[in-house]
Amino acid sequence: MGTERHPETAMFLVLDRLTKHYGGTAAVDEISLTVEKGEFVSLLGPSGCGKTTTLQMIAGFVEPSAGAVTLDGVDLLAVKPAKRGLGIVFQSYALFPHMSAAENVAFGLEMQGIARAERQRRVGEALALVGLAALADRYPRAMSGGQQQRVALARALVIRPRMLLLDEPLSNLDAKLREEMQVELRQIQRNVGITTILVTHDQAEAMALSDRIVIMNKGRVEQIASPDRAYEQPASGFVASFLGKTNLLTGKVADDRLSIGGRSFPAPIGYASGDVTVTLRPEKIGFAAEGLAGTVRNRLFLGSQWLFQVETAAGLVLVLRQNGSEAMPREGERVALAWRAEDMRVTPTP
């Protein structure tokens, strides 16, 4: 588990061994995390990994079994959920169906006791921020998914929260809209400068939006790192296969050499002998005159790229090539795969 160290003054949110047990199982198992002010952090993992439960504990809707949550030096768990001052965007948006967009956004301000004139001003600002000034009087049922999502965001931001919590806010949108919203979301977050925690199962989304990603699996943290670091230097096989596509190849170390399917490389430091698992990104593999021999079983055209499935002595290997000048091998063709030794990540086979 890799935890990045930060100077004490920048720590804004601190999770200290946060845990939640349901019956005998730990849904969240001793999660520790520090977030800087203004940072965009994603909690990423498959369903059931505990990311949503963690968010709900920060929000106050689920009581932790153990552990602490500190926000700006204050123990957050001692504060009632209604008083935590967090802006939350829920997966279903949770817009109040009997109120218009403007009334929805104004609700938090009403609860704070803010006068009507000031309320209206700030609601106008918030709706303009998300580009929905024209829909102020529209009701949720008359809005599209994307519009509802933006109203939910405006509603969360208008109360000037100390932190923004997003629970899979884009998962109900279709692919194209989702991409657009991702860009907008990041833009808004940058402009406002608010500390943000995003929960998502979409690794592309997490990598695109975050300053750092917390990859979770079965309640535990697998890795905390910036997106490119986590991608290029995955801390475990799980992280490697969860972020992007990867190949998991078996190799054997002996006599200071690592052999994979017949190809030989210098042995990695720290491995004397034995079986190892090698993770290798598909885009790091190319077709060469000499290399790991294989036959193309399938090839898929992905628009900007070609994805190949090549059968080799080391197993089925995925190869990703940019669609460009090279001529691409066809199904059934015999090819040779080559890559650089430094592009491999080696972990002992359990």
Next chain:
Amino acid sequence: MSRNGPIALLFHALFVIFVLGPILIVCAVAFTPLGYLSLPTHGLSLRWFRAIGSNPEFVDAFWTSLWLGALSASLAILFTVPAALAVARHRFPGREALVTFLQSPLMIPPAVLGIAFLRFFTEIGLGGTFLGLVLSHVIIVMPFSLRLVVAASAGIDPQLEHAAISLGASGWRSFRRIILPLILPGVASGWVLAFITSFDEVTMTVFIASPRTTTLPVRLFLYIQDNIDPLVAAVSAALIGLTFIAMLLLDRLYGLERLLVGRGRAEGNG
């Protein structure tokens, strides 16, 4: 879905005649111009409806039924809404038992309830009083309003309440501004159903009503036991007319099919 054949449609027609026949007969007889039980074959007349006016016991009983229905429905709603919220939105030990207990009046024969209440009210000095009637009717109508308000509460996205809390609204405020407006249609239909149930109730009420404080169905019942004339037909016809209006109201508010049978097949999720 295959269509119904001629035999099926014949059966259906007979069924409809069977179900509507007695009701139509009552309405028909109510309009007879003659002084005795007969069908209005020689023309329609409103004489028996006018005769209701000169029968103060029926008019008094009508008002009693009306007030009784309104009061018991309102009281029932007051008790039902919090209980329904508890049942629909929380998981807690004893929840199943609680629901069964609150629905139990449905399992008790009204005659048994009548006897139990007669004895109880007599002992505590409420025998034959309007208050006694109200209390007993509240018990009888609560299961009906409970069912509707629970259904309305359960249909609300639990994240709505979380959203309200995250924006600073605590318990009562979140209820008043968010939950209540959304369950209001269910509460209203619960009220109407409770009112109708109370208004129509006869068996239990027969035991506990007194000659001074009696409801319209009970008055009708006692009258019919001695003699049947177009007057009771007119009163019944008027009641049937009012029920019809209430039916339309319920359909508007809630949907009659949904009320009587539950969710239809066509209805999807929220």
Next chain:
Amino acid sequence: MTIAATSPRRSRRDATPYLLSAPALLLYGVLLLVPLIATTLLSLHSFTLYKGIEDVYNLANYRDVFSDIYFYEIFGRTFRIALLVTLLSALIGAPEAYILNRMRPPWRGLFLLVALGPLLISVVSRTLGWALLLGSTGIVNKALMDLGLIGTPLQFMYSETGVVIALTHVLVPFMVISVWAALQRLDPQVENAAISLGASPLTVLRRIVLPQAMPGILSGGIITFALAASAFATPAIIGGRRLKVVATLAYDEFLNTLNWPLGAAIAILLLVANIAIVVGCNRLLEKRYAEAFR
């Protein structure tokens, strides 16, 4: 990494649902449990014309009920009527629910209201209609005589037959509701699948629809039986003073004879029988049709 102060683990159980249901529970406790318990106690007292209700506890009333042939006759009649009403309701209501299910909207919704709407009309008004129809000068007799089918008017009023007919009318909507609900759970494609495999409409009915509708018919039957056995107004009006059922018997003892303990005993017996039948049959039903009752 600084370790923040750990907040004490809070394991307080949320009291909200209990607080919310307390008023209703309290109301029921006082207004329902107490009267019922009091009635049970009352049934254990004795009563004589001279001394009124005696404050003793014995099972004399129950012994009376179980030993006197008068009571046996009434309980037997009630049971008989309830059984006939249940059978008739099933024969009439179940097919109707099926037919309604196969209709297209708007007819389907309309006739469903026609079938179920009468539930919102008072029992008295509905039964009055039957009294008008079934009297010796009533419509039915008139029609039959005019058609020359009978010579003298048939005795429907003050007879078990009349009570059965009227009670069926009152209770058949419950059967329709129950069967309708069961049919709603059916996937319409299943019928089509059977037809595509060569089944005739009758076979589809018998082998596909009926077995799946059976839980609805049976649970509807339980409700109908329980309601018919505890019926009061309809037997009182149609059956008259001499044709007693359990509920009217209890009324008699309580309000006419003023033998409250005996009336209470009859009421308790009716209550126990009602609950036993409903709960018992439902248990059996659930065991048999476990999958259907999700």
